[in-house]
Amino acid sequence: MTRALPWIGLAALAVAPLIGIGNYPLHMLIQVLLWGFVYTGWSIMGRLGMVSFGHGAFLGIGAYVVVMGWNHYGLTPWIGLPLALTLTAVVAFLIGYPCFRFKIVGHYFALVTLALSEVARLLIVAMRDQTGGSLGVTPKTALTESTYSLVALQFSNKLVWFYIVLAVWLAGLWVWKKVDRSMGRLALEAISQEEDAAASIGINVTRLKLGVTLISALMTCVGGVLYAQYQAYVNPDTVSGIGISLQMVFGVIAGGMYVRLGPTVGAAFTLLLAEGLRLMFGNSLHALDSTIYGLMLVLFIIYMPKGILGGTMEALQRRKSAPAGNAQGV
Amino acid sequence: MSAAAATAGGDVMLRLDDVSAGYAGFQALFNVSLEVRPGESVAVIGPNGAGKTTLLRTISKLIGVTSGDILMEGRSLKDVPAHEVIALGIAQVPEGRRLFARLTVEENLKMGAFLPAARPRHAERLRFVYSLFPRLQERQSQIAGTLSGGEQQMCAIGRALMSGPKLLLLDEPSAGLAPVIVQSIFELVKRICAEGYTVLIVEQNIRQVLKVADRAYLLETGRIKSSGASAELLASDEIRKAYLGI
């Protein structure tokens, strides 16, 4: 029965908008799935000990390459996407390779990646003639005559976006599972604990780490592309820089880094918290949600480092006292 | 403090009363009782893993006592936190020297005088330490990590002396040192004892330490197996067979 539960949940999720849940809840749902996807992408690296504070760079590359391509060169996002992915891969490699080869971990790695996200943000701001600088930019609309444009990847009907994002989110979960299950996974866990030992049994540490980094970066890039197209507005602070990079990390930690649905739970939690507070206090105290958010994060790290989902699952497991390994990892 | 302890305390500087201690989930000392009188030099000998280092760490309160009590000059160490032990006059030269490798010799010695009560006599004690160890004075501005093993040991002992202790705890002073150096270290210990310091030494090098100490305790797997005057122990069959290979 418990095995069928996820499938029932998924079916319910897929059908819900058709039954009619209103535009605003649909918007929230899309955001949760979209950011859940992005956070899941980050967590693929994070759970193996590679904590990056620089994923804002990849998000920004995804968002800005497609929008710039479309606005300045009339390049369809369908071509913009592979371009963005290529650039992301190059950047991920340029940063990842020396870091992994020289065994830069922990504090240093976090700070180097932080530098990366800041470079991205600064570059976007510096190229203000092309990017619109801090004010941000909007992709030129192709929806003046119709409600959708496949070429421009723009849809005015949220329902379409919902199914796109749902599919991408599911794909992200699938990737997470593949990385988790592959032979490499055991090796990677060994690596995150004991690099030299892993290397001594012939595991190419650098290559594995690079692979995981690439997957993570590419997923984030895709998230950036979707975000730009869905929101139809980007600015350097929402898609690059230390702010969004930190937010990503927090979202994953809040939901639980070591569990597959953890990042999505984290996304749901943070988005709903922000919205809830905004509704409660209105826009006059628009920083209140962030204040409470920051406070909660601090409390989370101190008292619940495994996150909401992770911590709950651990508690449930302890109570079950399961005999053979029934713990598949959600 | 009971009357019995008060009268006994006059004679004894350090007393361990039935002390048990250990690490999380692992007991290392079982009902250890020993005493050190003022001016004595006492050794604790025994094989590897007997708990000798644990004993000294327990006295310095780096490890908690699970049962029994430690008394310094009649005063219980039960509620004394580790960083206040030195104020009671107990200074330890830890195993492996444990110098601050990136500080100079002088700075290491300075750390020994961190205790507020020791600071006013810093210059005086520094002179004393340099008189004991002239080589240290030559190298006073040298980074401690670059000293030889023997010099490091001298520096570590000097550091402990800077606080003007009543009781000096020495943890395996000969460990990791070449035999020639070991000789000179024990000469120095002898000299420190002659200066009137009360010394408790934990050592694996039984032959050497029994030449320096007045009395010794034999510690095996966390328990005191026997004790006595050094000459007695050196002559005893038990020690000769098990530890001196005779």
Place this chain on the structure above:
Amino acid sequence: MQIFDVFLLESVLNGLLLGGLLALLSLGLNLVFGVIDVIWICYAELIMIGMYAIYYFYVVFGWPLPLAMAAGVALVAAAGVVLHQFVIRPVLSAEPINQLLVTGGVLFFLQAAATLAFGIEFKNIGVSFPPIVVGEISFSMPRLIAFGVALAGMLAMYLFLTRTYMGTAIRAISQDRAIMPLMGVNPDRIFIITSALGGGLAGLASCLLVLQYDIHPAIGLSFGPITFLICVLGGLGNMVGGFIAAFIFAQFISVGGFFLAVEWGYVIAFLFFIAVMFWRPQGIWGGK
């Protein structure tokens, strides 16, 4: 050609002044990291709070400026201690990532709380100085003061760390924490004092910055990342390395900004950082 050289010289000299300030910023961070092994990601936000405090003491409460500044330094020093006791201490034995995140959470919190409390309009303490002109080069007075104070602060720090018992203990604890009690040193106390010093240095930076810049809840973002990078560049925890790295970095910013637009100066500096990471990831003077 003559004028070109002079302006270049001016930007180099201004870069020196900037370097002094950045060196002071990195000092506090390196101190805390070197001793406690934790990076205060929210360091710049502590400075921001200090700046607001000085603003309120001076402009709103009407205290004389020196008093307002002294109070600002004390406030941020206290904030450093509070940060350590209530936020850092619980996670000292956890993984380093948790320590980074928890201070990151404080970053978020302080920024948001400042927005809530002070709003998003730029504030300025309204103290202005005439520029100092030497030949054809003009310097801003606040920058000169900042440079002087920064150097003085660093000298004081150096003397404290090398001449006093407490300072020596602070240097010793990062080398062997476990034996500190044997010398009568309570490690917790050292950490508190170090946190107060780190906070105090941040408070000092607040005083210097508030003379030159407007105050805004998000200004931490403009010099926070730079401070981290400088510390890493010089070798995390290495105060001397950070000092030198600060001046190098400042030159890139200043001269780069001279030849191109201001932001490009920063971009170049950051790219320089990443390039160095390729070559020597532990920092130019980093050990371990």
